[in-house]
Amino acid sequence: MDQRVTDPSRFQTACEWLRRQPFRFHWALVLLMAVIIPILTRHTEKPGEFYPFSNFPMYSRFAPDTYYVYVTDLQDKPVPVGATFGTAISNVKKAYDRKLTNLKKESGTKDKKIDMPLETKRVAADEVLHWLAENAPDKRSLNSHAGLRLYEVNVMYREGRVSKAGRQVGEIKLPGS
Secondary structure, eight states: HHHHHHHHHHHHHHHHHHHHOHHHHHHHHHHHHIHHHHHHHTTTTSSOTTTSSSGGGGGGGSSEEEEEEEEEEEEEEBOOOHHHHSSSSHHHHHHHHHHHHHHHHHHOOOOOOGGHHHHHHHHHHHHHHHHHHHHHHHHHGGGTOSSEEEEEEEEETTTEEEEEEEEEEEEEEEOOO
């Protein structure tokens, strides 16, 4: 029989060697971030993203244009997303952004998201609004609204000035209203 496999003293020696290493926790963390987390998150919506082991490329540079979204009812009164739907408005933007990315890939266009046609944006916005309504933790909070609208506000920095331009990109009617 092979002495290397069955000799418990070799295992103890290896454990002692590991205990003497000054950066053992560092290497355990490297192993965790480089191998274990990517394997465990490979089938999630954001593979490799596991706070606090995420990278944040959004801070690497600032784009000259961006946008934000907000939700209103059919009378254009703002709807508090956190209280009504149990999620943050940033999650609504991320969901909308993912839908736009998927539609952009399907169409094969090279346009920027900001330049996509309103009809395409409407499809993405309506899907996001349906997602919000379906996942609301308290459906009774939606009874006071006949429907929902999603607005997109583009923020641009040009020639030393910041300008905003907003428009409605989606609208749904809620059942029971």
